[in-house]
Amino acid sequence: MTFMSSKLDKYEVRRKRPAKGKSGKSIAHESAVKHVTGEALYVDDMAELAGTLHVAVGQSTQAHANIKSMDLSAVKNADGVVDVVMLDDVPGLKDIGPVFAGDPLFADGKVEYIGQPIFAVAAHSFEQAKRAVLLANIEYEVLPAILEIKDAIKENFFVRPTHMHKKGDFRKAIDAAPNTLNGELYIKGQEHFYLEGQISYVVPTEDKGMHVYTSSQHPTEVQKLVSEVLDLPINYVQVEVRRMGGGFGGKETQAAPWACMAALLANRLNHPVKIRLARQDDMVMTGKRHDFYDTYEIGFDDSGKLLGSNIMVAGKCGYSPDLSDAIVDRAMFHSDNAYNLQDTQVIGHRCKTHTVSNTAYRGFGGPQGTVLAEYMMDDIARAVGKDPLDVRYNNLYQDGDKTHYGQTIENYHMKELLSQLESESEYRKRRESITAFNAANKYKKRGLALTPVKFGISFTVTFLNQAGALVHIYTDGSIHLNHGGTEMGQGLFTKVAQVVANEFDVDLDTIMVSSTNTEKVPNTSPTAASSGTDLNGKAAQNACIILKQRLVTFAAEKWAVNEDAIRFENNHVLIAKADETIEFTFAEFVAMAYTNRVSLSTTGYYSTPKIHYDREKADGRPFYYYALGAACSEVEIDTLTGEYDVLRTDIIQDVGKSLNPAIDIGQIEGAFVQGMGWLTTEELNWDTSGRLTSNGPATYKIPTAADMPNVFNTSLFDRPNEEETIYNSKAVGEPPFMLGMAVWMALRDAAASVSDYKVNPPMDTPATPERVLNAVQFCKERS
Ligand code: MTE
Ligand code: HPA
Ligand code: MOS
Helix, strand or coil: CCCCCCCCCCCCCCCCCCCCCCCCCCCCCCCHHHHHHCCCCCHHHCCCCCCCEEEEEEECCCCCEEEEEEECHHHHHCCCEEEEECHHHCCCCCECCCCCCCCECCCCCEECCCCCEEEEEEECCHHHHHHHHCCCEEEEEECCCCCCHHHHHHCCCEEEEEEEEEECCHHHHHHHCCEEEEEEEEECCECCCCCCCCEEEEEECHHHCEEEEECCCCHHHHHHHHHHHHCCCHHHEEEEECCCCCCCCCCCCCCHHHHHHHHHHHHHHCCCEEEECCHHHHHHHCCCECCEEEEEEEEECCCCCEEEEEEEEEEEEECCCCCHHHHHHHHHHCCCCCECCCEEEEEEEEEECCCCCCCCCCCCCHHHHHHHHHHHHHHHHHHHCCCHHHHHHHHECCCCCECCCCCECCCCCHHHHHHHHHHHCCHHHHHHHHHHHHHHCCCEEEEEEEEEEEEEECCCCHHHCEEEEEEEECCCCCEEEEECCCCCCCCHHHHHHHHHHHHHCCCHHHEEECCEECCCCCCCCCCCCCCHHHHHHHHHHHHHHHHHHHHHHHHHHHCCCCHHHEEEECCEEEEECCCCEEEEEHHHHHHHHHHCCCCCEEEEEEECCCCEEECCCCEEECCCEEEEEEEEEEEEEECCCCCEEEEEEEEEECCECCCCHHHHHHHHHHHHHHHHHHHCCCCCCECCCCCECCCCCCCCCCCCHHHCCCEEEEEECCCCCCCCCHHHECCCCCHHHHHHHHHHHHHHHHHHHCCCCCCCCCCCECCCHHHHHHHHHHHHHCC
C-alpha cells in the first residue's frame, strides 16, 4: 500500500519540515482512490493461475432431516467436473466449529438447515460446477424442525447452556416499587451484505503446502482449520489477506468453511482452486446477526427512576454454537446500555434452531441488548408522563456504580455528552415545534428521540486481547509495516501506519503496509470487537520503540552523548552535542546504523492491561473502557401508510483523541446508517419450511443514499481516553452502529403522538412501514 502521492525517492533529501500524515491528521484511507477507480485488488481480481478449478457446493433442501441415500454419479460424470468431495473425503478434522464443535465441514449423515453444505464439486469453470451440483440425487427422511426462538425456549433446545448475571435482589426491589411494567421485544437479525462475498483462492505449493488467499477477518483461524482439515502442521499453511470488501463480522468465523473446502480440493488435485459464493448462496449459506427475543419486568418510581429489573435475552443461534456463547454474553453485558439497572437479574439463552448458524455482526450481540434498555426507558417515560430524554438522564450510571457483571463505572462522561447533543441538536426547541406540527397535521406526524450508547471495548474472551506487529527499516529510510489486523474498509492500515509515522516522525508515505500474512505475524486474534487499532496500533508502536531504542543506543555511543540528546524529528535524526547539533536525514541515519551492524527489523507485541473476567462468577472487568456516543433523530411518518423519512440526525461520538478524524467520522456515519437499516428497512424472512425468502437485494432492502437523513451532523466528543490506549484514542468500529436506535425510537415517538403520548405501541424491529402503521393503529385504538 502506498499513500497518495509518491513512492519514496531514495535519492531525495527530505527537507526539514514537519512530517506529513502522522496520527491525528485526517488522511484519506490508503485505498480510497483505488476503491473508487476499481484498481484495488480483491481475491477475485487476482490473475488466475493456469489450471485453476472452480467450486460449487451442494446444499441441503431440508431444514432437518436424515440423509437416507445420496447418489452423486451424475454429478461426477457431468461436463467439466474434475472431483467431488464430501465428509468422508476429509483426511483430518471433520468438524471446523471455531470454539465448540458442531460445524461439520459437510453434512454428517443428517442436515440441520436449508443450505447446509453436503458435498462440493470442482470443475473447470464455475458454471460447470454449478450445473453439476443440480444433478445430485439425495433422499431425505424429514424430521421435525424448530425454527423459532420461542419454540426453542419451550423445548429447552439450546446450543450452549443458559447463563446469568445478577446484582442485588431484583424480586424484592420490583415488588417494593410503586410502579411496574413488563413487556417483550422481538428483534430481527441482519444480513451482512458485504459488497464482496465469501471467497478463497488456494494455491498448493511444494511439499503439500498451501497458500490461501482469502477474504477473512481471522487469517490465523483459517490457517489452523485448513491445517487441521488436511491433517498438516500449521506451518504448512500460509494465509494472506490484502483486504476485504467489507466483513462486518460475517468473515470472523464464516470465511473458514469455504477456505477449507477449496484447500481440500487443492490438496487432492494439486491444482489451484477458487471458491466464490454467488450472492444468493452467500445469503442462504452463511450466518447473520442473531434474531433476539427479549423480555423485561421493571419497577420504577414516579420520577421514572428504575428500582429493579428482571431481564431475559434469547438469541436465535441457528444449528450450531459458532460464536453464539460470546454473542449472547455481549447482549447480556449491554442490556443496561447507559443505565443503572439497579437490582437486577439478566438471563441469556442460546436457542438452537434448524436454520443457518448465526454469527458475529457489528456490535456482536451488544445491539440486541441495548435496544431493550432504550425500549424500557421509552416505556417508563410514557408511563410517568415525562419526556423520554429526562427519564434517560435520570437513569444514567454515575461514576463508582457497578454493572450487573461487576465492572465499576469510571470516567463516565455520558451526562456531559448528552447535554452537549441536547443543545447542539436544539432538542427542547424542536420538541416544542414537533408538538405544534403534530397538532396542526392530521395525517403526517413527527417524532424525535435522543438515545445514548455505551459500548464495552475488549474481547470478552480475555485471551484474545493481544496483537503482534513486524517493522523493518530499509537502508533508504523506507519502512515496511505488517501487523495481525485485517483491512475491511475500516481504515485500520491507514491508522496503524500513521502511528508508525508518528513514532519516527517521518512522512506517512515513508511507510508501506503489506497484506496480513500468517508468515509475517503469527497467532493473531480476529480483527473484531472494534479493537483492531487499539491492539495492532500498540503492537506496531512497541516495535517502533524497540527500533528507536537500538538506534538511540547506537548514536549515543558513536557520538558520545546521553541517550536523551538524540531526537527523531521532522524526517530527521538530531544529535545534540555540547556545542552543536548534528543532523541527518532519517534515511542517512538508518543507513549509517546498518553499516554499524544495528538490526533494523523487529517484532512488536501488545496485550491489553487491567482486564480480567471470571465467567463462572459473572464478575470482573471484561472491558478496558467504554466508548460513548449519542444520536438525536427526527422522523416524519405518514399515518395512513406507515411510510417515513428521517428529517435530521445529529451525532456526537466519543473516539477519545482521534487518530484520524476523517476516517472516524466515516466509520460513525457508516455505522449509524447500517444500524438504522437494521432497525428500519432490512427484514429477513423465512418461509414455514425454514427457507430464506429474502435472499437477494430485491427482497432485502439495505439503506441507499436516498435513505440518509436529510440533515446529518456528526461530531467528535473531544477528550482523550483516560486509559492508556494508543495515543489515548478510542475504538470506533462498532459503537456507533447502535446510534441507529434514535431513528427507531423517533418512529415510536411519532406513532405514540396519536395517543398524545399515553400509549406505548409495540415496535418490534425492523420498524418497516407496516410495523409503523400497526403501531399507529394500536395507539389510535387505545386512545
Ligand atoms: N467498516 C467497514 N468499512 N467495513 C467493515 O467490514 N466492520 C466493522 C467495523 N467497521 C467494518 C467496518 C466491525 S464489525 C468491526 S469489529 C470493526 O470495524 C473492525 O475493525 P477495527 O477493529 O479495526 O475497528
Ligand atoms: N467481539 C467480537 N468478536 C469476538 C468477541 C467479541 O467480544 N469475542 C470473540 N470474538
Ligand atoms: Mo466485528 S462484529 O467484532 O467483526
